[in-house]
Amino acid sequence: MNGAQAVIRTLVGGGVDVCFANPGTSEMHFVAALDEVPGMRAVLSLFEGVATGAADGYARMAGRPAATLLHLGPGLGNGIANLHNARRARTPLVNVVGDHALTHKRLDAPLESDIDALAGTVSGWVRRSLATSEVGADTADAIAAAAAGQVATLVLPADVSWSDGAAVGTVTGRRPASHVAPELVEDAAEVLGGSTVLFLGGDAVTEPGLRAAAQVAAGTGTRLLAETFPARMARGAGVPDVLKLPYPPQGARKQLDGVQHLVLVGAKEPVAFFGYPGMDGRLVPEGCTVHVLAAPEEDAVAVLQALAELAAPGATPQLAEARRPDLPTGALDIKAFAEVVGALLPERAIVVDEALTSGYFLPGATVGAPAHDWLTLTGGAIGQGLPAATGAAVACPDRPVISLQADGSAMYTIQALWTQAREDLDVTTIVCDNSAYAILADELENVGAASGGERAGKLLDLGGPSLDFVALATGMGVPASRATTAEELAAQFRTALAEPGPHLIDAVLPRG
């Protein structure tokens, strides 16, 4: 068995049976081994940022890692932005980066670069496999490392892949059973009440986590807030409706005003996304005590359930009622866009939200829609939506994926549409087409730099030429249409949901 075959066998044996791939020469033995080893599904993308973002979206929905297959340092570089988002999402991910043969490294060939430095910026675990005899064990270690909720990068030299004498590795070192420390729960119970906020993230915003938190809220009057950009949040009818901390720091401060105790459950202490002149980046009010009930890597659900049992036994959590907005008519704006989504969101939808400024009305419009999962841009590196939707659809072929996508960000990884077409994935993309980097116009004001100048304005403007997303999508094999009224958007969204396979709707919104 050669090294590449052992890597794939170990991956499949360890439950990693999807690989989002952009191979090059140094990965050709891995590619050849796909035909020798059963059980691995390889999904080709046209750009590495698609592969890494898809692996992130896949794992958020599947609950287990996918592998990537990237080509040397530049390929890893192309994948860095979405690995950054995966890191912030605490996504398990086995990031396989092919490298030159060990014997070739010292020659400083044109594609030689510092893979380790690149990998270190996004990975919780990095290893270069140095011997074919050990590559199976190295792969098993990578799977175990990924399982802890991190990017595990395995650097795979070409000669380690092509040489014989490999053995399949076995994954050991699984995560220990979660342990809830009673004294932590008791301490938290002491501070519950109207001037306390449970700040929820990670596992705490799954449905069981939210239910336990809502039970605490119902029994004690404690308020609930979720982190601004959760990796995956349960929402909709029958699920507790928990406000996400707003992105603008002014809005976030308002939500936290007067809070005496902030209890972190699966979330980090909230901070402003960016620094602004004259403003403190910390959001927690002065005098507020921060308690860590569950760190992001801990079992937040178990802790919340223990807290509910102790502090609010028998209390009934408040759940969102089933209700949908009426279908809007007339002009298409971000409110009508949200209402169409809320009115038509199908059962068990997976919503991938990179709508940015166009998404303002989405939470209110969808809170009573059928229960769904909501995936967000955890790390702020734009260009995550289309790839993550691609990966989520691979993970959950029986669920509709709705990709709500800002136009400027869509262009970062637009190549994802081709993979959606090739794999016939049931993804409906709505591009929020306001012909601008609208969020930057807001930020230009936020940082006090709004000059109204022509040159500045031109750097935020995506018109001239206008992007024709219908042409771009059809050019990659995805059926597409353009909606300029609320009725058109509703009709096209209905059609897209009814038909299998990918669709794209270019929702033309007022200029941002």
Added chain:
Amino acid sequence: MNGAQAVIRTLVGGGVDVCFANPGTSEMHFVAALDEVPGMRAVLSLFEGVATGAADGYARMAGRPAATLLHLGPGLGNGIANLHNARRARTPLVNVVGDHALTHKRLDAPLESDIDALAGTVSGWVRRSLATSEVGADTADAIAAAAAGQVATLVLPADVSWSDGAAVGTVTGRRPASHVAPELVEDAAEVLGGSTVLFLGGDAVTEPGLRAAAQVAAGTGTRLLAETFPARMARGAGVPDVLKLPYPPQGARKQLDGVQHLVLVGAKEPVAFFGYPGMDGRLVPEGCTVHVLAAPEEDAVAVLQALAELAAPGATPQLAEARRPDLPTGALDIKAFAEVVGALLPERAIVVDEALTSGYFLPGATVGAPAHDWLTLTGGAIGQGLPAATGAAVACPDRPVISLQADGSAMYTIQALWTQAREDLDVTTIVCDNSAYAILADELENVGAASGGERAGKLLDLGGPSLDFVALATGMGVPASRATTAEELAAQFRTALAEPGPHLIDAVLPRG
């Protein structure tokens, strides 16, 4: 004056007056300052790989650096692949990466990442500016560092940009006048003759370098070879025709067979691009002595001229004669494609060559075309062609840019077309559309991994769905057409050359 204004004033004062930009929130003061400070042209791209590749192409043609403007670690990550190519090209480039405010760094906000580690992989010089009072001087140092033929990365914190109290910096430390060591030239002169090769790269493949080298060849019988992927090579009628060392190691070995002395002039010792099973990655034959006459950072032209004067005074260099292939007719294949390019290549063209396997016949077909410059994929990181063509056109608005582009590689940075349309750049792109990663099919065989398996084959195949490059180009505002015969390609190429502004031709070739 705030920091951002001082940065821009220093750049413009130091001769850096074009900035390829993808700004985000942390760069908003830089953006605002564009309206306060005259003289800086900001060119927006839709993806950072376009910005960095354009800055590379710009500098190769302008002979002085452009700046980039990237957003934090993920933005730099997206630009890494083309910065890698720029590093391998020894391109001067001032890489400006905005960062969080210094006061915000310790908060580990969602977009926080290790910018320094990323920058170090591609930069010869990295500095984070830490005080507004010094940011002008830091910028001047970056310009001076870039001038040495390297990527100089200036990390620019948002608060250093937005604070007042900055001063314009002055570029000092210009490169010393080149000095040619007579003893080195004399030593090289000793070994000239029929079993010696002058291996040319960097400045040595400019027209004066090639002329001096060809004079040496004419007077001494020494052979000339150029590096496989020069940053910019002079070619065409009236210029010495020098063979580039072939990319496949077998072909390279054949060229170097029997060589006793390999004299490096502006080039590094040649090595195989990749390692292959059972093959030594070094290409220089056993027993051949390698001499370094000019390292890549040295003045190869002066050295070659000194060598010509010493060893071949009065010898007449052989120059390529003006001749063009006949326009082909009938089926369109890679030979007909090359003949169309050779037959119609306009005066003073800049050719950006990322045609890869489709480019096999290009050197022969264009050797007698009007004198032109040829830019290649120096670092092997695909997705460089369209961006580099964009930057070259910004640098040389009076010269036609011909972008010869493999289809798979085109998709890495296809967003470059939008910038070409927005800036109305005179770029004619011909996509070599063989619906495959054809080079990888070759490499699969080269590494001995060709299994003929279905899964492997699917990872090299770009059909299903076919990419419609006409739709993709028009979707970004670039007029486009499809050529399926040699006549159609010729007619469309003629039209594209005659009309100003960007055009794309999808040349449909036999499947790779």
